[in-house]
Amino acid sequence: MARLVEGRAGVTDQLKISVADYGVASEGLLTTSGLGSCLGVAVYDPDAPVAALVHPMLPHRDGEGSRPPERFVDSGVELVVEELLEAGGDRGALEAKITGGAAVVDFGSDGESIGDRNVVAAREALEAHDVDVVAEEVGGECGRTVRVDAKTGSVTVKRTDGVETRL
Amino acid sequence: MQIDIDALETYNTLARDGARSAADSLSQLTGIDAHVEVTNVSLMALSDLEYEYVGGEFCGVRIELGGALTGETMVTFDAEARRVIADTLAPGGGDGMRRSSVEEVGNIMTSGFIDGWAEHLEAIIDISPPAFFEGSGTDVLTAAAEETDEQVFIFRSRVESAAESIEFHILFVPERNGLIEALGPADEGSVSLEKLEVFNEMTEEGARRAAENITTMTGLGAELEVNRMNFVPIDEVPATVGDKRYIGTVMQYTGEPSGYLVILFDQPSAEAIVEALVPMETDGEWSEMEQSAIEELGNIMTSGFIDGWANVLESSIDHTPPTFVSDMGSSIMSPIVGRMARTQEHAFLLDSMIHTDGEGAFRCEMFALPDEAELREVLGNLLVERADRTRVEPDEVF
CATH class of the missing domain: 3.40.1550.10 (CheC-like)
Structure with a gap:
């Protein structure tokens, strides 16, 4: 996991989050790219201020303790909520924005896409932690690049079809 | 000859940790946000490394390893990465000063990369003094890639800076038999x-x-x-x-x-x-x-x-x-x-x-x-x- 809290600003003001990774920051930008079926879930407390971005790949960890929690939506959300509280966030003030979950590759008659299941899992996990989802930019067939402003929780989503959305 | 895949995984993790430590050194020295995008180990012909260095100017630092692990490690910067590092550390400096700043970064990064390995092997790895190199295209590989079709394991990390739009590579090319020996005796996962x-x-x-x-x-x-x-x-x-x-x-x-x-x-x-x-x-x-x-x-x-x-x-x-x-x-x-x-x-x-x-x-x-x-x-x-x-x-x- 990557951290951008007091002291590191000035060294670098941007943290890039890889697949199955997360970052916590009190200032600067948290970024991630290549979101296909994966999600970029931003959780933040704008009053603290502190923000987290997690880039999970699959919906449920299913009790497999040996597997990295950041890889899964349910355990990834739990992890970042805990990290935010530890970094000074207030549970009641946490808000979330969900991005990603596209079906970039059409696997045909293969049931629900991983992307759709990831989105459902994120809504459920955030609700379970009493975190309001205030915005979403999910689904479709395009990859996404996401930037989170750690101070404000403002999220910019750039899709590969050229559409840019501010959440 | 059997190769233990689990041990190879451990080595890949060491290479990744080493690359992260090298990237952190760069961030601390220069303020450049360096992020290890990927670390993998490839089985490939050494001569195939050439394609990565076709065209363009490169420079970097190379160290030879001996003792518990033989081979070589190199950090290579392309012209843009070199410019950004020199501009940051030696603004307004002359050519010699700019070169020294890049060399210094390369030295610190290569030693950051190799530190974890000796600890893991619980053995001494002899490290040659770092050697600076620069050149066009595949010239920079003359010491590493002799024309040979023998397949070798190459550990490679790609480090990027999103803010500066630069990327560079850390390579570790262990001598083939030395690596297999270091990986240890094969078990059922091999x-x-x-x-x-x-x-x-x-x-x-x-x-x-x-x-x-x-x-x-x-x-x-x-x-x-x-x-x-x-x-x-x-x-x-x-x-x-x-x-x-x-x-x-x-x-x-x-x-x-x-x-x-x-x-x-x-x-x-x-x-x-x-x-x-x-x-x-x-x-x-x-x-x-x-x-x-x-x-x-x-x-x-x-x-x-x-x-x-x-x-x-x-x-x-x-x-x-x-x-x-x-x-x-x-x-x-x-x-x-x-x-x-x-x-x-x-x-x-x-x-x-x-x-x-x-x-x-x-x-x-x-x-x-x-x-x-x-x-x-x-x-x-x-x-x-x-x-x-x-x-x-x-x-x-x-």
Whole structure:
């Protein structure tokens, strides 16, 4: 996991989050790219201020303790909520924005896409932690690049079809 | 000779930790946000390293290793990375000062990279004084890549800075027998190195056939440029392919082993192919006819590629019709990797690059992702039941 809290600003003001990774920051930008079926879930407390971005790949960890929690939506959300509280966030003030979950590759008659299941899992996990989802930019067939402003929780989503959305 | 795959995983982790420590050193020294995008270990011909250094100016720092682990480690910067580092550390300085600043960064990074290894091996690794090098293209590799077809393991990390748009590489090329000795005695999780090599050669032959099929279909002369077998942590497969935009096809194959085959073209290459196959005016969007042309090419390449495996493995491998894709490479890989990550922590990513020459030239990258457990089993069976065939040159089989 990557951290951008007091002291590191000035060294670098941007943290890039890889697949199955997360970052916590009190200032600067948290970024991630290549979101296909994966999600970029931003959780933040704008009053603290502190923000987290997690880039999970699959919906449920299913009790497999040996597997990295950041890889899964349910355990990834739990992890970042805990990290935010530890970094000074207030549970009641946490808000979330969900991005990603596209079906970039059409696997045909293969049931629900991983992307759709990831989105459902994120809504459920955030609700379970009493975190309001205030915005979403999910689904479709395009990859996404996401930037989170750690101070404000403002999220910019750039899709590969050229559409840019501010959440 | 058996190679312990679990130990190779441990080594890959050491290389990644080393690269992170090197990247952190760079961040602390320069304020540049350095992020390790991917670390993998490849089984490849040393001479194939050349393609990464074609064109452009490079510089870097190289250290020779001896003792518990022999080989060499190098950090290479391209011209832009060199400029950014020198501008940051020696603003307004003369050439000598700028060079020293880059050299100093290289020295600190290489020693940061190697620190964890000695600790893990609980042994002493002798390190030569760091040597600065600079040059054009493949000149920088003269010490590392002698012309040889011998396959070696190469640990490679790609470090990027999003804010500065620069990237550079940290390479660790252990001496082959030294590495195998250091990896320790083989256990039941081990596979035959010879068999891995034969499989790599089979894949190369399959990719060559795919290239021939391109020629048959388009009339363009196509050649296989690079072939390597990467061993990558599953989460890092998308970053290995990168965020560049690609057009291509995804196929799923079933049999032993099962898996995915992804064929990707960059934008100008895809346009050149469509031009060669369906010469007509287009409006910039990928029409149905253009998509089918790409799919058809994917289909014929896949057949050549998969048949190669099936022949040697004496198994039946079928593949689904290709699906057209157009997106960031990493986004294309993410649903595929998501499916594979349910059952495996590492992926054998077989990566082949094909290029054509002349008018309408294009480049293409093929990524084959066989199911790890099934591949191990197939290789294991081959060793037991078809030991004689493992010594067969792929040329005789295809």
